[in-house]
Amino acid sequence: MTSLFCSLKKNLNKFIRPFSTAQQPLTNTDMSAASCLQSEDQFLCSICLDVFTDPVSIPCGHNFCKNCITQHWDVGDQYWCPMCKEVFTTRGELHVNTLISKMVSQFRHEAEQKRSSSSEQQVVKPGEVPCDICTGTKLKALKSCLVCLVSFCETHLEPHLTASGLKRHQLMDPVKNLEDRMCRKHDKPLELFCKTDHTCVCMLCSVLDHKTHEFVPLKEEYEGKKAELDKTEAEIQQMIQKRRMKIQEIKRSVRISKEGADRETAEGVQVFTALKESVERGLNQLIQEIEDKHKTTEKQAENFIKELEQEISELRKRSSEVEQLSRSEDHLHLLQSFQSLEAAPPTKNWTHVRVHPSSYEGTVVRAVAQLEEMLSYGITKLFQAELNRVQQSEVDVTLDPDTANPELILSDDGKQAHHSDVKTNLPDNPQRFSKSVSVLGKQSFSSGRFYYEVQVKGKTGWTLGVVRESINRKENIPLSPDDGYWTICLRNGKEYKTFAGKDVFLNLKWRPEKVAVFVDYEEGLVSFYDVDAANVMHCFTDCSFTEKLYPYFGPCPNDGGKNSAPLIITRVK
Incomplete structure (x- = not known):
């Protein structure tokens, strides 16, 4: 019985809540009431633990899948009921229970409708673990059973949460490839951790291949390793926090550097703008001084030229009178006119009169010296400002x-x-x-x-x-x-x-x-x-x-x- 149950469980790769109550012949009223049931309890074969396929009734009144009860009786030397253990003298011919078959069919249909109307978020998505029991549309698995090696959705998980025999099974968050959790050599669940070889082993490994090694339950090693991981995670988080703080420190340094650069740039622009303006003022003053000197010389020359031109005009007038009188051949007229000839106008002795060009030698040197003095003062003030700034430290x-x-x-x-x-x-x-x-x-x-x-x-x-x-x-x-x-x-x-x-x-x-x-x-x-x-x-x-x-x-x-x-x-x- 036990070997048959395990064989069926492994071959079907399915597991539903076992049938817990005896099936009795149903009247029309019972069938109507049963059609309204929302639970799978009434439609499960206690041998395969799945919904009936070709249900048959045996003399004691219990129902099974035709194939399941046939195989059960084939391997034994007596004909007895797996539910109530009643022994029968003859095997009898098994006929499909039409009424139960119709009810199972109706239940399957209602179950499919119920699953199809469930929330779309339960439908398995790429990367998620699907339910191994669902047919048609696969729903998202909520748990995986390490005993059954099957993953269950919410509906198919219910037997593991209610049936006393299944409650002892170890459930975990859904994972793929549950076969990887079985020992490949002995086909047993990996339940122990070999501390000698640092590998997961099954019970048979512990008494055969690793019998001299040190073992602990997977849970104990898990808790130890999880504590190490938690410690490592805390250390990593601390390292991350330190690096985030270092990033903030670096950013703060960059910000301070930028503020200092902006401040120094502003001060530099201000100082050099002032120096540039000072140089331009010095240049303008130099040009103005040279132009003033030249204008003074030019004014003096204009006055001399004007005075000379005035004398030339007077001299030309007298020259004309003298020339006209000198051409006269009348002796008396010349002598009489000579006495009345106007005396020569007074003139300046221009022999030593000179217009001396202005001297520009030293003008540029003096301007540069003044500029240097001014710049030296400005630089001194600049250094003083710099000194005042560093004195704050x-x-x-x-x-x-x-x-x-x-x-x-x-x-x-x-x-x-x-x-x-x-x-x-x-x-x-x-x-x-x-x-x-x-x-x-x-x-x-x-x-x-x-x-x-x-x-x-x-x-x-x-x-x-x-x-x-x-x-x-x-x-x-x-x-x-x-x-x-x-x-x-x-x-x-x-x-x-x-x-x-x-x-x-x-x-x-x-x-x-x-x-x-x-x-x-x-x-x-x-x-x-x-x-x-x-x-x-x-x-x-x-x-x-x-x-x-x-x-x-x-x-x-x-x-x-x-x-x-x-x-x-x-x-x-």
């Missing part, structure tokens, strides 16, 4: 005594440092400079901008700037960016220079008394300013900062008292 820096060379003397407030010929007995910790007469600030910076000012008045030698945390503090090494130093210095009281593989001398117009250091970590910029002159002394650009940066102070040896003045960290005025 001022930080309060104090000297770190744990880094100070033993020959340095620091003030109690940590704002001053100068060299002493006396070496103090201090512990040689890793942070301390051993040979270089130097000291670092306590504060470190690994992002953003910072600015501080140092008074260098009265000193003949000093070094200022920033250094990275990992610099060599025990040896005298070149103060170059390659070694982690971005500094400028004064040597011999007159040589201002920096180090970039080789000495680079700075051409300064004034001797600075207060030097400012400004750093933009993200931009890779280190700038040095003469605070009083509001002038840029030097800039390191395109620097690559990957470590903490510390303010660096080198007072240099006191040089027999010539360089005894201290370096003093001051606040912005």
